[in-house]
Every structure is written in structure tokens, then in C-alpha cells.
Amino acid sequence: MKSVELGEIFDITSSKRVFQSEWKDKGIPFFRAREIVKISKYGFVDNELFISEEMYEDYKSKYGVPKEDDILITGVGTLGITYKVKKGDKFYFKDGNIIWFKKKSDVDSKFVQYCFQSQEVLRQVQSGANGATVGTFTIEKAKKTKIPLPPLATQKKIAAILDAADAHRQKTKQLLAKYDELAQSIFLDMFGDPVTNPKGWKKRTLDKLLTRKTQNGHYAPKDVYSEEGVQMVHMSDAFYQILEPGEFKRVLVSDGLRKKYEINDSDILVARRSLNYEGAAKPCMVPKYSEPLIYESSLIRLTPDQKVLTPIYLFYFLNNDRARGAYVLKHVTKSTISGINNKGLNAVEIVLPPIELQxxxxxxxxxxEMEKVIAKQSLEKAEELFQGLLQKAFKGELVE
Incomplete structure (x- = not known):
């Protein structure tokens, strides 16, 4: 199967500059890289930035706007995430954050999207000339990125097969999301709205509900990272609400430091910092582990007194949007990197139902959670099937 550089089949560019002073709170949606990631993952995005209708029409007439079957690709943050523009889409996007692929030849955009999920293309996206990992995907680099390109009819056949495999994968992901929604729904049914507190339960500040003081994690310099040390949880490990089994980075620490920063399933970890205000102070559950586990300095450990507060109730309370808005976010600082410190976290009020109900x-x-384990196993199989088909597709083995 022949390979071509993307610059041969697309006009590759970005948008015209929109200054922050021109952002609006209503109008035409304005996407940054994070919105492309969300719309690619979920199929929709709750947009928070806009430009005026007048600016959109002006830019449309002068420079053009994304149209059906164009592809947008993230150039910062999580690199190489794609979105294929749909019929009826109406939005603009941030220059420098997102690369715009405009078709200039007969190529199937869906097929190209799938190319960006293959390891061969992702390596090109994420690596520099010397093989080192890079933090940006530029227009010039995009033009030189190579993809396999069979005849158009074959592209469409491959895309159709991968669509079917991806649909199976997405249904399993949606099932997992439904389980999470179910748990939050049951939380509200059992405990009521945490803001109106219809059951009249008492509130206590978090510092009165812990068996030990809140504690920032361990700061480890680069030279103590090792393949043989103690596993240490980093901020990136705690993004997904519960620590997933696997290999965390390891550091060499003394027994004293290990004991000081050790965590277990009686603890909750809270993110100290976030690039956006709403993301700060997000909680993460800690499952049981068979070996010692410590946590790093971007996280704060909470150890609830289980005579009055279970870790699972605390997690769902701190993760509830209404509770966060009323009790948590007022203690988060607003700046380029938003954050919460121990003093602020200790001052968070917790609505405290009876322990038996918790x-x-x-x-x-x-x-x-047991049902989620089964669903995750199904997702792993669906991922294996999809990746296997993807690899066959780009080796020319999937269709004749």
C-alpha cells in the first residue's frame, strides 16, 4: 500500500486570530483544543466560549470556515485528536491550538481520521526529528506526516468496517458512563440535593471529619525515580475518578517517607491544581493494592473518620456538581492555574447523613462497581478487536 504525505491531499492551515478580548458569552461556538477533545470523545460539547455572529460571517466571507468533511486536529495538549466536520456544523476555532485539514483531492475523511488512531501515525504526531516526544503538532509537521493511502473505494470499505467495530466499542463506553450516572442518581435519591439539604442533616467542615490532617504528597526529584522503588501516584493517574490498576512510576524513598505518604482504600485523593477553575479539587478513589502506594505533591490526601463519614460518600459528595458549586469551588483560587490548598479544603462544608445510610x-x-468491572472487560475486548482491525487495515490485510 502506497504512503503519501498529508500535505499532498489536504490544504493544511489554521484559523485567523481571534483575540481574547473578542470572546463572548453567547453567539457562535468557539473551540479550543480541549473542546475538540471533548466533541471527539463524546460527540458533543457544552461550550463556554463564543464569538459574535458578525465576526463569524466576516471571517467566513474573507477566509472561509470549516465545512463538511474537513478535519480538525489538536496541535497542543493531547496531540492528534481529530474531529470530522459534520453537515450543519457552525463554529470557529482557536489558531495555534487546532490544525485545519481542507480536502483538495479525492480522499475519504473518515479513513484519514482512523489513520490518526494508528500507532504508526501517532508516533509521527508525537515525536520530533530525533525521536523525542514533543509538545506540539505543527502545520509544517502535519504536511509531512505520512499515511497509507489505498484507492478511494478501498478507503471507504476500511472505514465502514472500522465504523462497525468502533460502534461496538462506543456502546460499551456509553454503558460505563450510564453506570456512573446511575450512582450519582442514587446518591441524590438517598441523600437529596446537597445544596437545599431537604432532609435537614447537619453540616460540618471537612477538618472535623478526618482521622489525620490533610497532607500534600511527596515531592520527588528526578534522580530518585527508579524501576525498583515504591509506586507513586501522579496527577495524571488521578484524572479518572478512581486509580486504575497498572504500573505507576516508582521512586526510591525511606521507610519514614513511605509511611508518611502511603495511601490505601480508606483514603481519597484530591487534585490541588487544574488549568481550569472547575477542574480543581476533583476527588479520586483509591482501590485496594497489593503493594505500598504513595502519592505526589500535586495531590492532597483525605482520610475520613469512618465512624461518621465513609470514603465513598465523601467521594460522591465532592464530585457532585451541585455540592462543588456551593461548598467546594468558593475555596478554589482563580488564576492561570486554579487550585485549592489545605486550609481551603479543610474549610469545605460536608452535608452529613447518618452513617448507616452512608x-x-x-x-x-x-x-x-462489580457491573462496571464486567463492562470494562468487554471494553478491553472491544478495544483489542478494534486495534487488531486497525493494524490489518494499514498493512493492507483487511480488504482486498
Whole structure:
């Protein structure tokens, strides 16, 4: 199968500059890289930035706007995430953050999208000339990125097969999301709206509900990272609400430091910092592990007193949008990097239901988590199937 540089089949560019002073709170959606990531993952995005209708029409007439079957690709943050523009889409996007692929030859955009999920193309996106990982995907680099390109009819056949495999994969992901929604729904049914507190439960500040003081994690210089040390949880490991089993980075620490920063399933980790205000102070659950586990300095450890507060209730309370808006975010600093410190976290008020009711909720969540384990196993199989088909496709082995 022949390979071509993307610059041969697309006009590759970006948008015209929109200054921050020109952003609006309503109008035409204005996407940054993070919105492309979200719309690629979920199929929609709750947009928070806009430009005026007048600016959009002016730019449309002078420079053009994304149209059906164009491809947008993230050039910063999570590199190489794609979105294929749909019929009826109406938005503009941030220059420098996103690369715009305009078709100039007979090529199937969906096929090209799938190319960006292959390891061969991702390596080109994420690596520099010397093989080192880079932090940006530029227009010039995009033009030189190579993809396999069979005849158009074959491209369409491959895309159709991968669409079917991807649909199976996406359904499993949606099932996992539904389980998470179910747990939050049960939380509200059992405990009521945490803001209106219809059951009249008392509130106590978090510092009164812990068995030990809140504690920032361990700062480890580069020279103590090792293949044989203690596993240490980093901020990137704690993004997904629960630590996933796997290999964390390891550091060499003394027994004293290990004991000081050790975590277990009685603890909750909270993110100290975030690039956006709403992301700060997000909680993460810690499952049982068979070996010692410590955490790094971008995280804060909470150890609830389980006589009055279960870790699972605390997690769902801190993760509830209404509770966060009323009790948590007012203690988060607003700046380029938003954050919460120990003083602010200790001052967060917690609505405190009876411990027996919290334990009932824990038992329900355990059942939901068991179902999620089964769904995750199905997702792993769906991922294996998709990746296997993807590899065959780009070796020319999927269709004749």
C-alpha cells in the first residue's frame, strides 16, 4: 500500500486570530483544543466560549470556515485528536491550538481520521526529528506526516468496517458512563440535593471529619525515580475518578517517607491544581493494592473518620456538581492555574447523613462497581478487536 504525505491531499492551515478580548458569552461556538477533545470523545460539547455572529460571517466571507468533511486536529495538549466536520456544523476555532485539514483531492475523511488512531501515525504526531516526544503538532509537521493511502473505494470499505467495530466499542463506553450516572442518581435519591439539604442533616467542615490532617504528597526529584522503588501516584493517574490498576512510576524513598505518604482504600485523593477553575479539587478513589502506594505533591490526601463519614460518600459528595458549586469551588483560587490548598479544603462544608445510610449507599455502589468491572472487560475486548482491525487495515490485510 502506497504512503503519501498529508500535505499532498489536504490544504493544511489554521484559523485567523481571534483575540481574547473578542470572546463572548453567547453567539457562535468557539473551540479550543480541549473542546475538540471533548466533541471527539463524546460527540458533543457544552461550550463556554463564543464569538459574535458578525465576526463569524466576516471571517467566513474573507477566509472561509470549516465545512463538511474537513478535519480538525489538536496541535497542543493531547496531540492528534481529530474531529470530522459534520453537515450543519457552525463554529470557529482557536489558531495555534487546532490544525485545519481542507480536502483538495479525492480522499475519504473518515479513513484519514482512523489513520490518526494508528500507532504508526501517532508516533509521527508525537515525536520530533530525533525521536523525542514533543509538545506540539505543527502545520509544517502535519504536511509531512505520512499515511497509507489505498484507492478511494478501498478507503471507504476500511472505514465502514472500522465504523462497525468502533460502534461496538462506543456502546460499551456509553454503558460505563450510564453506570456512573446511575450512582450519582442514587446518591441524590438517598441523600437529596446537597445544596437545599431537604432532609435537614447537619453540616460540618471537612477538618472535623478526618482521622489525620490533610497532607500534600511527596515531592520527588528526578534522580530518585527508579524501576525498583515504591509506586507513586501522579496527577495524571488521578484524572479518572478512581486509580486504575497498572504500573505507576516508582521512586526510591525511606521507610519514614513511605509511611508518611502511603495511601490505601480508606483514603481519597484530591487534585490541588487544574488549568481550569472547575477542574480543581476533583476527588479520586483509591482501590485496594497489593503493594505500598504513595502519592505526589500535586495531590492532597483525605482520610475520613469512618465512624461518621465513609470514603465513598465523601467521594460522591465532592464530585457532585451541585455540592462543588456551593461548598467546594468558593475555596478554589482563580488564576492561570486554579487550585485549592489545605486550609481551603479543610474549610469545605460536608452535608452529613447518618452513617448507616452512608453504608447502605456503599453497598449499592459495590454492586454497580462489580457491573462496571464486567463492562470494562468487554471494553478491553472491544478495544483489542478494534486495534487488531486497525493494524490489518494499514498493512493492507483487511480488504482486498
Amino acid at each position: 453504608k447502605q449507599f456503599l453497598n449499592i455502589v459495590k454492586v454497580i
